[in-house]
Amino acid sequence: MITQAEYELLCSDAVRRAVAVNRGRDPLEVALDRSVPHARIVATQVKYLARATVKLPAYAAAQCILPPRAFEQASSEACAAHKMLEGDTVLDLTCGLGVDAWYLSRRFRRVVTLERDPVVAAVARENFARLGAGNIEVVTAPAEEYLRRPGLEFDWIYADPDRRSAEGRKQLRLEASSPDLCALMPLLQRASERLCIKCSPLFDVDEALRLFPASRVEAVSLGDECKEVVIYADGAGPLLTATALGRGSYSAPPDTPAPPLPARFDxxxxxxxxxxxxxxxxxxxxxxxxxxxxxxxxxxxxxxxxxxxxxxxxxxxxxxxxxxxxxxxxxxxxxxxxxxxxxxxxxxxxxxxxxxxxxxxxxxxxxxxxxxxxxxxxxxxxx
The missing domain is CATH 3.30.2130 (VC0802-like)
Incomplete structure (x- = not known):
């Protein structure tokens, strides 16, 4: 992640102009160009803004600040735009770069999003300002702490938990993610009747239905690659949905009988x-x-x-x-x-x-x- 000093530089007029001027150049050339102020920092932003033109085109257009780790972990805008949530208020437990929170702000009057890292929280606030989102409140607090506050009430709670261990290994079990949503269930249920969880594309749909039997579980793909498994724990299931963005969707209850096998292959x-x-x-x-x-x-x-x-x-x-x-x-x-x-x-x-x-x-x-x-x-x- 970036440091506080790096964040302040990225917000300065000189560095913002340098990033704007050098977009489209080879990042290595930018890093070695002595005429560029704070060339290493500028080169990193040039590199990730180029990548963002595909994954996060609105962020790229607004020249948002893109910390490398936060960028890699963020939802694509295509996936974030697809999530089937709407209402008056929503709590996002896992802000990060804030892509999901920004798209939720288009369908909710008020969004509260949590980020425990103060520098990442500051980046999210700055990016929301550049994107023109005025209905998102970024709270610098871990989910475990915030959910204990009295009087919380939201139409939906959304979470994209961190699926890496302290050593950086990928975690597939929901209980091993951070925050541990299974352990937080009593607090979550007190704050909302509806929970949406973005899971790894490797997460098994049967495991999702085991943990949340009455949920809707959706696998979302883009360009022939499964991007995420999303659990909508709102009591409207059980239902399985396969969605290929730009191609279509198909849904069926998990207990729907499989069709008979064809008699022979001709x-x-x-x-x-x-x-x-x-x-x-x-x-x-x-x-x-x-x-x-x-x-x-x-x-x-x-x-x-x-x-x-x-x-x-x-x-x-x-x-x-x-x-x-x-x-x-x-x-x-x-x-x-x-x-x-x-x-x-x-x-x-x-x-x-x-x-x-x-x-x-x-x-x-x-x-x-x-x-x-x-x-x-x-x-x-x-x-």
């Missing part, structure tokens, strides 16, 4: 391949979502369809040919070619498969590999 029958989005895989809803659109034998596998499944959430490819996996024949045909390899339910990792086939990464051909039952298949794709 390679000559299919003309389309569906690669279900990772959010569907995470929530184990892929087969239920594809039912009636495509045949699927596994939550981790592909869907196969005769007609183009336009409502499917995921990548959809036209099939050129489906044939049994034969590495020797493929090596003869593909050796040296630039190939995009896709895999689902296939036991060979991508680097090993590329070596066996004698191919390199490229876009000359696109080929998928999978297992159906006890058989392995190669699916050649158009485009």
């Amino acid at each position: 390679a000559g029958h299919y003309r389309w391949l569906v690669q279900p989005d990772v959010a569907l895989q995470k929530t184990r809803l892929a087969r239920r979502h594809l039912w009636g659109q495509a045949d699927s034998w596994s939550e981790n596998g592909y869907g196969f369809a005769r007609e183009e499944p336009r409502e499917a959430i995921g990548r959809i490819f036209a099939v050129s040919k489906i044939e049994p996996y034969d590495p020797r024949r493929l090596r003869r045909e593909l050796s040296g070619a630039g190939v995009e390899l896709l895999k689902r339910d296939f036991p060979i990792d991508t680097p090993t498969l590329m070596r066996r086939l004698g191919v390199r990464a490229g876009n000359e051909q696109r080929i998928a590999f999978t297992r159906i039952g006890n058989e392995y298949w190669t699916i050649r794709l158009h485009g």
